[in-house]
Amino acid sequence: MKKEERDEYEKTYGLFKFKRPLPSEIKSAMGLVGESILFKKLISQDYERFYDPIKIPDMRDWLCTHKEYGQTYNEYIEKDIIPVDPNHNKIYIIRLFNTDNDDLIKEEFFQYIINLLEAFFSGMKIEVTSSYMNNTENNSENVDENNGENNGENNGENNENNNDENNNEENNNENNNNNENKKESNNNNENEENNNINKSQLDKTPVNADLLLDKLKFDVPPDAFCVFGLIDRDLYTENVQNGKLIIKAVYGKRSLPDRVGIFSFARFDPFFNFSAKEKSLTKEQNFKIFLILMRRICSAITRELCYMFGMKNCIFLSCCMNGTSASEFDSKQIELCPICLRKLITNISAKGLDLKNYRVKNPLVVYERFVKMRDALENFSGLYENEVNWFNARIEFLKTLI
């Protein structure tokens, strides 16, 4: 590597001095030692041609505002993985709202989601069920009592503050899993900057994320790998700090030991902070917003579910698992980089076998997943045109390796 090139990699970005990973670090993070030649090729050959380097972060981007360590393949297998086993191989998506009442998200939307998730998590079963949880209403009584200081500040900019994805907390709940590492409960998207909720500015009553998560924990089906709730209302958490009740808006929360997570897409709506009157849009405008929402939800739900497999934010290449601030919502990519793809494919293929010594028996699952992803994205009627082209190019290249 030339000196000028090396100097580029030495540059640091943001509060936590993020450095772009060297090509040698990316290769090493894949940890492909011991795998079959075909599997190695299908995962990593010519990856530089197909996968963009991690984006140099702007001031408002995730990597400039959060400390990230990344997670190599070996770190994943050795300490973070939540293994899939044949008896717990179903992902349940719980729709925590009534599509009849939603302006934009209708029933058909979930067929798109199922198709996408069946391709993305190829080998897992996906089921969408409904639960409207009416009694969440009474959780919102005290939401606006502590917001005097922040009134008027809860505009679109606050979305960024809400997107703190990786505040992991020790979870003192009963650990249902024998593995020590599963004790982690990810306090997903918790806002560090006390971004209080102002109920008067929300269209829909916010819901207490902890209480909602507790309800999901008691209803995990026996064959579930995880249960994941999707809600169109704002979520919040309550914590007492120095004797003062702090209420924070959060995008979601999860408990890995309990295999449950929730995620709110309320703030993905570009008109989230607008009043009902201001929101009276034409059919065309509504459709445009629906497309924005759909892309944002698809990127978020795939990433959130990857967290349920023990995967962490990616710092190696441009990837679905990159940490995301609000400023990056719409540039988010839908596919995993080779490192994260290997984590997911190996976990799903192993079906609970000893992962440290496991080698993927049928490397063609890699190729087949690319085809399924292309087909699923094609169903979105042009929304993912660039991505479909990318998958087609990747598939053509992989055919030459098989």
Ligand SMILES: [Zn+2]
């Ligand atoms: Zn990645």
